[in-house]
Structures are given as C-alpha cells and as structure tokens.
Amino acid sequence: MSILPTAAKQEIPAFFSQDDSCPQCKSHRYLNSSMKLLVGPCYDKMCEGCVHRIFDAGPAPCPECGRILRKNEFYQQVFEDVTVENEVRIRARMATAYNKRQTDFKTLKDYNDYLEMVEDLTMKLLSGEDTDLIEEIIEKYKRENKALIESNLTKQQREEKIQRMILNQEKSKRQQMREEYLKQLAEEEREKTEAKNSLINALATSDKSAKEIIKTRTVQLKKSSLSNRNSNRRAQLEIEALLKSATEGLDDDDEEMAEDVDDGPFDPSESPYEPAKITLREKYDDPTPVFRQGNLAAAGVTREIHYRYLLEGAMAGLFELPLADKTDEASN
C-alpha cells in the first residue's frame, strides 16, 4: 500500500528485516513471512492487518502515541531511516500539488519566491507543527490553481512518455545500425573476393589478350541501397587499381578508360535540395468532390498529385524551431 507514486513505478523493494514484528498484534515475520509492516506519520509501526482493523471505520487515534490518523496515511517503508522515508513522502505529496515551472512565472525572482514558499511549508510539515493548518493551505492552493496544476501534470506525463519513447527508439536504432553495418561488411568482403577470383580465372583460362579481358570485364557491383554506394565505390576503386596494375606495361590505350573514371559518379537528377518525405496512402476520405467529373483525370490531375500536394504542405517545416533571441537577458 505504498503511496509514493514514483516508488511504485520503479519497484524499489520495501525495507524489511527478519526481526520485524507488529507491536499491536505481536505477530512475527518468522511465523508470517508475507507480513507487511506499515508505518504511520508518527513513525509508529504496525502490520497491515492491524491497520485495517483499527482504521477501517475511519480516523482513529494511533495505539502507540494517540495521534489521530487515517488509514491512507500508512505506508510501506522503503528507507531504513524512517525520517528519510517520511520526508520523501511529504516532498512527493507537495510536488504533486506545487508543480509550477519557471516558465509559469514572469521573472526569475517570482519563481524563487515561490520555491521558498513551498520549502517553508514543507519544513513545517516535516517538523509536524501546525499540520492541520498547513494541510488547509495546501488544499486552498490546490483549489485555486487547479487548472494550472492539471496542465502541468499533463505536460510532465507527456515529457516522461517522450523520454521513454526516445530511449526506446534510440535503442532500436542503434541495434538496427549495428546489424546493417555487419551485413554491409560481409557483403563487401564477399563481392571483393568474388570479383577478384573471377578476374583471375578469366586471365588464367581465356586466350584473349589480357587487355581485352580487362576491358570487357566492367565491374558491375550490385546496385544496392544508396548507403552501399560508398562501399561499392571503394570496392570498385580497388578492383580498378587491380586492373590498372595488371595492364601496366601492356598498352597505352588507357586514355579512354581514364576519361570515364575521371568523370566518376554522376547523378543526372542531382538537386541542391533535400526531397520531401511523406507517406502516401492509397485511399483517403476526401472532402473535395472534384474528382467525380472526368475532366480532371483527362488533363493529368490525379488524386495522387492532389494528396501529394496536401501532404507535402503538412510536413513542410513541421519540426522547424522558431528564431531565438540573440541576447538572453536574465532578469535578476
């Protein structure tokens, strides 16, 4: 029955010792291994069963110190030191109510004042003085700032969710990259050895002149993804170097080849801009009825063009950050 919200998520094991026994009912862990010892705000302990027994009907005095308590004020101990436990609990509770952020304040000073105010209240709660009064103050604050607290809570949950997603995505990305890399490495090796072997074979077995063989043996490495182009290029250069050394001293008709090699990689559709990235689906429920008439399609205006136009518009600059001010003036 832990009230600590974060503790539950992180599954911190509850603190316990073999000697635990409930001062009320005298049951011992030795006899009941699953006994749960709970602690109250007055630092007195009792087992879960006794808590239910004594406080189910409503607020009642603690059997040890007499302080009026409620059932939900009892919690499972996480820290060895009970005072630490209590403080952690209280601070967590304060944080759910007092969750304003620096951006909610006009000046840094206002934010600092707020933080101090919260700390004062927390200290009072910890010391145990005026607890009822403090609780009232907290309740009042919660009422007055309900909307802001909720929205900040949503923001916080969203941020946590995003953080988790980021971690997951990065993990899987790293894994993917690693697999890709290993695959590429193996491919490269294979292609190199294959090309070398076949060339050597041809040189050894055929009766054509070495020069001819080399000329006709244009290395065609598999057209794989763009990312492989680099490794293909490297492999190709290696093979060309091999060819060059093989033809050295044969004939000086290398000029033609040199020109082709000289031009190197050439992409006719090269553009100085990054292409637009969208996901185009087959069918959409489209509010524009224009396509019912036949004359649009006859002039080449297809649904695809229409969707592409709209989707590109939606994705353009979607993640672009706004301009930032050149000088950040801290108002202190």
Added chain:
Amino acid sequence: MSSEKPPLFKQTSQYRDWRFTPESLAQQRAANNKKGIERVLQGLREEAQVDDDPSMSETRINEAKNNLLTPSEELELVDYYLQMVHVYALTYKRNGLLKPDAVNNVKATAINFIKRFYIHNVVFDYPPKSIMLTCFYLATKVENAFVKIDDFIRPLQSAEMKRGGKAQTKNEDILDLEFVVIQSLQFELAAHHPYRPAYGFYLDMQAYIEDKGLLKEVYEKTQSYIDQSLYTDLVFFYQPSQIALGAFKLAAKDKDLDIDPYLTQCFEARLLESLYTILDDIQDIVSNRNPTAVDKAREIDRKLILCRNPEKNPNSKLYKKKVADQGEVPYQSDSE
C-alpha cells in the same frame, strides 16, 4: 553521411525574410513608431511654414502631440481593419467577383500583406483603411483571383452611397498605393497559409484515428481556428504546418478528440519534444486573441486624423507643395 541539403521550405521568401521573435517584432514596431512620430512632428512643422495662419499651425501641432498613437494603439487599429478583410471577402464572394475556393487564400494573403506592410511602415504615414483595400486588391492578383479595378470599386461605392453619402472611393485610391505596398513587402509576394497543411493533416490522420466522423467534425472546426490565427503574429514565429496542427489541437479539444496517438505513432519522439512546446504556444496565442472592438477602433481613428503625417497625406498643403515642386501633375483627390 548526413544530408547537408536544405529542405525546400527554407528557400521560400516567407522563411528567409519574414521570421521574427516576439521581442524583435515588438522592438521593430516600437522603433518605427518612434521614428514615425518624429516625422509627423517634422512634417507639421514644415507645413506650418507653407501655411498662411501660424496660430492654427501651433494648435495643430499641439493637438497632434496630445493624440499620438502608441505602438499598441497602432496594432489595435490595424487589427480592426484586418477583421474587415473578412467582411470584404464575403462581400466580393456574394457579388460573384471572388470564387468561393479562392476566398481563404485571398483573405489570408491580404491579411498577411497588411501585417507585413506595417512592419515597415506606420499608420501615421499610411492609414490602414486604404492600405487594407490595396492589399486586398493586390492579393486577388497574387492569388490568381484577379478582379478588374472597376469591378472592384463598384461594391465599395455602392456601400458608400447606401450609407447616404456619395461614391467616394476611386480607382486611384487603391492603385496609387500599389507601389508603396509592394515596396514594403520587399517585392516578396508568395505567402503560405495553414489551410493546405490542415487539409493534409486531416488526410494523414485518418489512418490513426478511429472515429472518422468525429475527425471530420474536428477538421471543419479547425478552419475557424485557422481564421483566428491569421490575425495574430503567429505567422512570423512559426511555420504554417505548425500553426495548422495547433489549430487542429484546439478543435480536437473542443470536440473531445485526442490526436496524440497520431503524433506519437507518426513522428520520432525526439522531434515531438520541441514540437509540443511550439503547439502549446500556438494554442495559447490563438485562444487569447483579443480583437479590437469597433468603438475602440473609431476612437483611435479619430486620434489618427489629428496626428497624420502631412508629408504623406495627398490632401495636405505640404504634399501638394512638394508635388508641385517636383514639377509633376499634382494629385487631385476628392476623397478623404
């Protein structure tokens, strides 16, 4: 190998030259206002020398000093005329001069032009009413919805006559300002609006949102939030696609639809982090928009009459003298 190639939207003039931070925008407007006021007083002093009645001039200068507009008053006045753009758009649509499918673009471009105009001008030199009409007219040309000037003027004149006056607005009132306007726009005429991205999002979301009927309602509601966003300075801070998404979120909230699943499933979390902050800001600004009421606009307009810069006022003695000095045909106008 990372791609160092820029995406296409970064080449648009809107991205290159019309982006500001809230602070830099405010500072620019404040600096213009200050300089504008200097010029008004300078102009009045110059006119005093041309005028025959010196005591009148003293009174005029004092009147002007007591009725100068602050930068925020300038903004409020312009805001009122931005709202008028919507009214005029509907009028022209009713008269068949503006096709329904062109209305959004013409309206949004006109509003955008007016706002941009006043980043490089002050209302003391150019009162918003005429500028608004000229920007509207220019927008019909830019957005391929051209209206001949005679047809354009007619509804304006008939409205004036209905109000019991005579037909005052003339072709020249609008055409003469075309150059001033286009100069202040730095000759950059392509404006991008949130309507197209919103439509795109509506299509893209269909694969992720179960309730298609509700999504359609949300999309329809988004249009009005986009209309609202046009009056704000959002277009100078963020991209049209972001504003569209912010408007979508507002509409979705109204109709109790959660579009978060779409965002988290489609986009990388790292990118979403900053996007959420941007969307919050957009929703904030659109919801908190404060349109200028007609009385406030009238009040400011009355002040403006007293502090208008005579150097740029075709009806002032100073203007007429300057034109005569340059040896050109003086501009004769009966209109206000």
Added chain:
Amino acid sequence: MTATEAVFGEDINKETESLYKKQRKLGEGTYAVVYQGQHIKTGRTVAIKKIKVGNMRSGLDMSAIREVKALQELRHPNVIELVDVFSHKTNLNLVLEYLDTDLEIVIKEKNLVFMPADIKSWMMMALRGLDHCHKCWLLHRDLKPNNLLIASDGQLKLADFGLARDFGDVKRAMTSNTVTRWYRAPELLLGATNYTGAIDIWAMGCIFAELLLRAPYLPGDSDIEQLTTIFKARGTPTEEEWPGMSKLPAGFKFDKYPRPQFSDLFQGASEDALVLMNLMLTFNPTNRISAGDALRHPYFSNMPRPTKPAKLSRPKKEQAAEIAADGEMANNEDSRKRQFKDAFSDDDVFGSRPMIAGQANNATAAGGGGGGGGGDGPANKRMDMRISSPA
C-alpha cells in the same frame, strides 16, 4: 546590444535602387525595356528589366506580379536568378543575372555544330531547372527555346516566368490559353482548366525534338491547326490511349492519323533519346513522364556523357546580335499597330501579355516578355505565332 532601427519600405526601396547603375539599353518592347547594368560595389554585370506599369488600367500588371512572385521563391543553378527588385516612380525594375544568349539562337545559328552529348547536356540542365519548379509546385507555362537562356559558363537557365503560376490545388481553375502555340500541350488545346507539370514536359519534348531536328517540330498555323499538326506528326490518340480525352471541353472529333515511324524523321538520334522524347510527348498527361523520372531515364546515364557546360558550343556575339535584330525589326511595326488595351479576361487571370515585346530582349539579355520563337519563314508567319489576346 544594438538598438533596433526603424525600417520603412520606401527607404529600403531607395537603398536597393542605389546599388545598381544602368549602363546601356539592350532591347525594348511595349512591355519592358532591358538594360545592361552593374552592381556598383561588386562590379557584377546584371540585366535590369524595367517594366512599364503606368499605362495599365488595372494597376500592376499580372505578368510582372507572376514573374516577381515566382522568381523570389526559386533558387537553382538552372533557373534564372532574380538578384533584386526595386521600383522607381511607376516602373518596376527587376535586376536579373546577365545571360547573353539563348537556345533559340543556338539552334538557328547555322555555323554551330552540335553533338548528341551537347543536346543531352542542354536537356539535362533544362529538366533539372524544370524539376525544381515542379517540386515547388510551380508551372512555368511558357517553355520554348527562346526562354531557355544560356550563361557565359554554358549553364542553361529557365527564364521568363511571366506566365508562371502555382498548381496542386485542384479546386482552382486555370486558363487553358497559355504557352506559345507550337509548344502547347494537347490537353491545353482541348481546353483543360486544371492541369499539371505535364504541360511543361510536353513543351520540353517539343524542344528536345527541335534540338534533334534543328527546326520547330510542331509548327501549327492557328490554334485549331495546332491540334491537326500534332496528330499528323504523332498519330491521333484513341480514347483507349487517352481516357477522358473526349470529356475535355473542346474534345470533338478529329481525323484519324496513323502513328508514324519516328526514326524516319529523327535520323541519327539514338534509340534511348527517341524513347525519352516519346515519353515526354505522350498524349495522356497522366502517363507523360515527369521531370524527375525523365532525369532518371537511362538516356542521361548512358553514354555519351552530357557535355560539360563550359565546353558547349555557343554563338559568337555578332551572330547573336544579328538574329536579335531581325526579330526586333519584324516586330516593331506590329507593336505600333497593337494598342495596349486592358485584355484581362473575365473569369480567369490570364493577364494580357504583350507577346510582341522582348524578342530583342531575349536575344541579348535575361528574359523579356518574349513572343514566339519563329521559324525560318517570312515575317508574317512569326506574327501568327503569338497567342491572341482574349477578346
């Protein structure tokens, strides 16, 4: 932190104007005057196109607006660069990069010999420029050799965006009365009021053919004749080949011509060149190849490699001036006859483009409001080519 300074539109304009000085007149028409100019500080040579606005009844001319709007958004090595814009009194001045010749001159210059690799190079540069425009959802709508200007380093650039407009929004109707007749796509001739980049590709196909033939490929005498010319040269399309063809506004019955053997006319053209050209001249616009796909076609990656721009053949300066002068003389008389009337059509936005002006402009400098690239015929044939102003 430096304080923000006030910025007023008129001051920006004055400052821009002061950056340039006009040097000599390069050409003139009713629409614009083109000067050679210079950026005073850097010494860069520019072309300053001064558009006369004063005599337009409806204010700023649509053509000027289209051109300024389009060029401000396009930055690409194969699209003409709009360096600056300023206004002086009632004139609009476009400062453009200086380009001294164009593809029309190159084609007509008899002394110039070009190789298949040269043609490939020009086509590649033109398609790259066009692909960029289409990616920005912009149609050029007036492609012809006259409007493909060539820089001193051999780079080819698309110019004259006076008819350009954006596309993609299917709800907005457009005029079908666009593009110079000989280069006009069939869907336009059949009256389509909404179309795509395919119309520019058709024009590119015609230009491709013209480069191969060194003469215009589809020179029709009138708008009606143009369709017949096309069908005679390419065969009449069937409804099967082009579904919906009859649904287009002017889709009436035509004589059936057979599809000829293209290799007969285009002797010496490589097979892949013909294949690509035919893909660009497909009747059905949906099946017509796009600019991007055309660039990815094997024609461009096959041997021979496109000639490097610097090595492309170009006319000498005197030859260029001669051809330009011919054009201007034939037009001046006609331009005096034509009154500059307000010819904006009723429900669409096709501004009256003074087709006469700019022949000279194009020949020697950055795009003027060009008229047709005429053939080798007598002067009156050239005049017929212009798009007739809507009544």
